[in-house]
Amino acid sequence: xxxxxxxxxxxxxxxxxxxxxxxxxxxxxxxxxxxxxxxxxxxxxxxxxxxxxxxxxxxxxxxxxxxxxxxxxxxxxxxxxxxxxxxxxxxxxxxxxxxxxxxxxxxxxxxxxxxxxxxxxxxxxxxxxxxxxxxxxxxxxxxxxxxxxxxxxxxxxxxxxxxxxxxxxxxxxxxxxxxxxxxxxxxxxxxxxxxxxxxxxxxxxxxxxxxxxxxxxxxxxxxxxxxxxxxxxxxxxxxxxxxxxxxxxxxxxxxxxxxxxxxxxxxxxxxxxxxxxxxxxxxxxxxxxxxxxxxxxxxxxxxxxxxxxxxxxxxxxxxxxxxxxxxxxxxxx
Amino acid sequence: xxxxxxxxxxxxxxxxxxxxxxxxxxxxxxxxxxxxxxxxxxxxxxxxxxxxxxxxxxxxxxxxxxxxxxxxxxxxxxxxxxxxxxxxxxxxxxxxxxxxxxxxxxxxxxxxxxxxxxxxxxxxxxxxxxxxxxxxxxxxxxxxxxxxxxxxxxxxxxxxxxxxxxxxxxxxxxxxxxxxxxxxxxxxxxxxxxxxxxxxxxxxxxxxxxxxxxxxxxxxxxxxxxxxxxxxxxxxxxxxxxxxxxxxxxxxxxxxxxxxxxxxxxxxxxxxxxxxxxxxxxxxxxxxxxxxxxxxxxxxxxxxxxxxxxxxxxxxxxxxxxxxxxxxxxxxx
Numbered sequence: 001x002x003x004x005x006x007x008x009x010x011x012x013x014x015x016x017x018x019x020x021x022x023x024x025x026x027x028x029x030x031x032x033x034x035x036x037x038x039x040x041x042x043x044x045x046x047x048x049x050x051x052x053x054x055x056x057x058x059x060x061x062x063x064x065x066x067x068x069x070x071x072x073x074x075x076x077x078x079x080x081x082x083x084x085x086x087x088x089x090x091x092x093x094x095x096x097x098x099x100x101x102x103x104x105x106x107x108x109x110x111x112x113x114x115x116x117x118x119x120x121x122x123x124x125x126x127x128x129x130x131x132x133x134x135x136x137x138x139x140x141x142x143x144x145x146x147x148x149x150x151x152x153x154x155x156x157x158x159x160x161x162x163x164x165x166x167x168x169x170x171x172x173x174x175x176x177x178x179x180x181x182x183x184x185x186x187x188x189x190x191x192x193x194x195x196x197x198x199x200x201x202x203x204x205x206x207x208x209x210x211x212x213x214x215x216x217x218x219x220x221x222x223x224x225x226x227x228x229x230x231x232x233x234x235x236x237x238x239x240x241x242x243x244x245x246x247x248x249x250x251x252x253x254x255x256x257x258x259x260x261x262x263x264x265x266x267x268x269x270x271x272x273x274x275x276x277x278x279x280x281x282x283x284x285x286x287x288x289x290x291x292x293x294x295x296x297x298x299x300x301x302x303x304x305x306x307x308x309x310x311x312x313x314x315x316x317x318x319x320x321x322x323x324x325x326x327x328x329x330x331x332x333x
Numbered sequence: 334x335x336x337x338x339x340x341x342x343x344x345x346x347x348x349x350x351x352x353x354x355x356x357x358x359x360x361x362x363x364x365x366x367x368x369x370x371x372x373x374x375x376x377x378x379x380x381x382x383x384x385x386x387x388x389x390x391x392x393x394x395x396x397x398x399x400x401x402x403x404x405x406x407x408x409x410x411x412x413x414x415x416x417x418x419x420x421x422x423x424x425x426x427x428x429x430x431x432x433x434x435x436x437x438x439x440x441x442x443x444x445x446x447x448x449x450x451x452x453x454x455x456x457x458x459x460x461x462x463x464x465x466x467x468x469x470x471x472x473x474x475x476x477x478x479x480x481x482x483x484x485x486x487x488x489x490x491x492x493x494x495x496x497x498x499x500x501x502x503x504x505x506x507x508x509x510x511x512x513x514x515x516x517x518x519x520x521x522x523x524x525x526x527x528x529x530x531x532x533x534x535x536x537x538x539x540x541x542x543x544x545x546x547x548x549x550x551x552x553x554x555x556x557x558x559x560x561x562x563x564x565x566x567x568x569x570x571x572x573x574x575x576x577x578x579x580x581x582x583x584x585x586x587x588x589x590x591x592x593x594x595x596x597x598x599x600x601x602x603x604x605x606x607x608x609x610x611x612x613x614x615x616x617x618x619x620x621x622x623x624x625x626x627x628x629x630x631x632x633x634x635x636x637x638x639x640x641x642x643x644x645x646x647x648x649x650x651x652x653x654x655x656x657x658x659x660x661x662x663x664x665x666x
Contacts, residue, residue: 020431021652054401054428056648057390068387087420095387098353313647315389319354 004183006102007075007291008284009152011144011174012063013136013160013167014081014105015115016088017276019127019314020055022120027128032120037129037191039163040118045132048118057088058315059095060117061136062190063158065277065316069284069306071100073333074323075291078102078152080143080170084135088114099317105143108135125272125311137164141173149174150181153291154213156283159190162198175210184290186213188283189220196223206240213290214244214256215283221246234261245300247282252304255296264300267308267329277316281306285322288333302331337516339435340408340624341617342485344477344507345396346469346493346500347414347438348448349421350609352460352647353388355453360461365453370462370524372496373451378465381451390421391648392428393450394469395523396491398610398649402617402639404433406666407656408624411435411485413476413503417468422447432650438476441468458605458644470497474506482507483514486624487546489616492523492553495531508543517623519546521616522553529556539573546623547577547589548616554579567594578633580615582608585637588629597633600641600662610649614639618655621666635664 027034030051040048049055067077079096083089085107092114096103115136120128139161149155155178161167175185187205189195195202202224205211214237218230225236230248237244237256244256252265282303289299306322313319326333360367363384373381382388400410412429416422418440425447429436448469453461472494482488488511494500508518520538522528528535535557538544547570551563558569563581570577570589577589585598615636622632639655646652659666 049427052431054392054431054650055424057424059387091388091390094382098385098387314652317387319647 004153005076005151006078006153008067008070008154008156008287009078009080009148010063010067010156011080011161011170012158013061013115013133013164014064014083014092015061015117015131015136016092017058017060017117017119017316018049018055019058019119019121019276020053022053022122024122027120027122032128032130033193034122034128035126036193037131037160040130040132042132044130045116045118048130052118052120056314057091058317059092060316062160062188062280063156064096065280066156066283066287067101068096068099068317069281069322070288072318072322073284073288073302073326075288075333078148080105082108082135082139082143083114084108084111086113088116089135104145108138111135111138119276121274121276121314125275127274127276133164139164139170140166141169144170144173144177146177149177150183152178152183154184154186154287156186156188156287158188159194159198159202162194162201172210184212185210186215186287187211188279189214189216189224192219192223195220199224203240209242212242214241215286216244217247217279245286245303247279247307253282253300255300257296262296264297264304267304269308269312272311274314275311277310278307280316281310281318292333298331302326302333305329305331337486338409338484339411339486341400341403341487341489341620342411342413342481343396343400343489344413344494344504345491346394346448346466346497347397347416347425348394348450348464348469349425350391350393350450350452350649351382351388352391352452352454352609353386355386355455357455360453360455365461365463366526367455367461368459369526370464370493373463373465375465377463378449378451381463385451385453389647390424391650392425393649395493395521395613396489397429398613399489399616399620400434401429401432401650402614402655403621405651405655406617406621406635406659408621408666411481413438415441415468415472415476416447417441417444419446421449422468437478441471444468444471452609454607454609454647458608460607460609466497472497472503473499474502477503477506477510479510482510483516485511485516487517487519487620489519489521489620491521492527492531492535495527495534505543517545518543519548519620520544521548521612522557525552525556528553532557536573542575545575547574548619549577550580550612578619578636580612580640586615586633588633590629595629597630597637600637602641602645605644607647608644610643611640613649614643614651625666631664635659635666638662638664
């Protein structure tokens with residue numbers, strides 16, 4: 001096994017976020033499921049945009065946010081995902097490269113436009129996402145570069161990749177290459193409703209050890225194991241997974257390994273402005289820790305730190321250097 | 334004189350801001366004049382974008398930010414400015430209308446793309462702007478709707494309008510209609526270097542009373558009267574203008590009328606994140622106050638409140654309802 005060129009390589013939907021503040025009545029009037037990610041078509045996208053308030057555009061995408069977080073920690077990151085060669089696609093490409101992430105997936109020359117997520121942030125800081133997948137649907141196994149996968153310590157995949165029809169093959173191809181070259185594969189369950197759509201397949205991935213590390217929040221884990229009881233869900237994960245980490249917002253997280261369950265506290269936060277990216281940035285810190293050979297507790301602390309940073313401002317990517325923030329908090333990367 | 338339909342109608346360059354954090358070394362390496370607005374061509378825009386970090390896109394434009402602030406105070410606002418019918422132009426149109434501002438200027442079907450300003454925010458919160466005027470250059474007198482101008486209590490014009498070649502005629506046309514219908518005309522000097530480009534014309538506008546209300550910051554006023562001494566500049570303004578207000582960052586502002594100089598304090602701020610829009614939002618509060626018949630001191634307090642809000646986050650438009658914020662601070666609009 002050669003030395004890795006990347007600490008983390010993420011594969012996911014390449015999305016630009018269009019973020020506006022809204023009150024709960026707006027969500028209700030629009031029939032939106034608060035806190036969830038809902039897939040929409042282009043007509044619904046236009047209707048939501050027409051109805052929503054003044055917006056800010058920032059590059060997003062779950063795994064993309066994570067690898068940007070990885071780079072912000074001073075670690076080496078790469079991303080694979082599909083945009084169209086249109087203004088939003090060029091924005092996405094600029095932003096991820098400017099963040100220091102290697103990104104070489106060729107943009108689609110035609111077909112649907114770059115994916116966008118219309119995100120409504122309510123006064124409690126919760127985000128409700130409406131995603132038009134567009135060009136992200138055209139990610140295929142052909143976009144997976146064997147050598148790049150083999151060069152990454154951890155390959156990180158988002159459960160959202162089960163939504164575009166062909167991305168699953170890309171996912172499986174990447175996982176196979178990773179394992180053949182002695183690397184680890186991590187999966188985030190992404191969203192409780194996404195888990196609902198692909199429960200059996202996700203469980204299969206975990207049980208068959210196609211996935212080495214499972215990242216989930218409490219709602220996603222409960223959805224996976226169809227239980228309302230957190231402890232039941234955690235024990236099920238412990239039986240099936242090589243390693244898991246379950247985030248619980250302000251209650252911190254639990255690292256789940258066959259040997260032990262370890263609870264790690266959240267970092268204190270002055271005011272929650274926008275939880276968009278909380279899970280993505282937790283994953284960034286946790287994976288950087290694992291890739292760099294830290295113990296689980298330190299990895300979870302790095303994740304908690306990154307999540308605390310991103311929920312204190314609008315947008316799903318860090319506003320400061322996570323490397324500097326970690327150093328200030330006595331956490332070496 | 335019929336009752337006004339709008340408290341404030343703004344005329345300005347319709348711009349989308351592309352905002353990134355940068356350190357002072359970046360400004361130096363790029364040869365940028367810190368704190369200023371510099372006009373750039375399309376090639377320079379591409380070069381700056383390629384070199385700058387991950388960015389956030391928000392609608393901007395000085396007078397546009399001001400009228401959005403006016404609407405946020407619960408007052409009635411309108412805007413005239415030129416975008417192209419392209420993705421950024423549609424973003425601008427969505428955002429200003431979604432903010433509650435009447436905006437009916439027809440977008441250009443062809444020609445240069447919608448104006449953008451590449452804004453670098455340094456760790457001290459200062460912003461350095463590089464503006465590609467694009468479609469904003471195509472604003473002409475034909476875009477000025479007589480009835481709309483006549484329906485506005487105050488017509489607010491930005492000094493930046495002197496940069497696009499034909500906008501000056503639009504400015505003069507609007508001012509004439511306003512005065513013919515008994516309305517007031519306000520002008521912001523916009524930028525010290527902008528003043529340097531058009532000093533004689535700006536002084537002429539003030540002396541000939543084409544402008545009733547002058548809004549400036551300290552640097553712009555000193556540039557206008559070519560003096561390093563603030564008191565000298567203020568006395569010159571007092572001699573020439575019907576009414577002026579000069580902002581001085583954390584030192585508050587001075588309202589300059591022929592009868593008196595009145596200093597008004599700034600609102601305290603926890604942390605300055607991004608000063609983009611500080612002057613624009615001060616103008617929003619001040620003009621709302623004047624349009625609603627408040628005394629100068631109350632108008633200046635409304636301006637100071639709006640400026641304090643906008644400098645505590647990224648972006649040049651308010652993140653909260655200024656009407657609610659004013660009420661919380663005991664200021665009725």
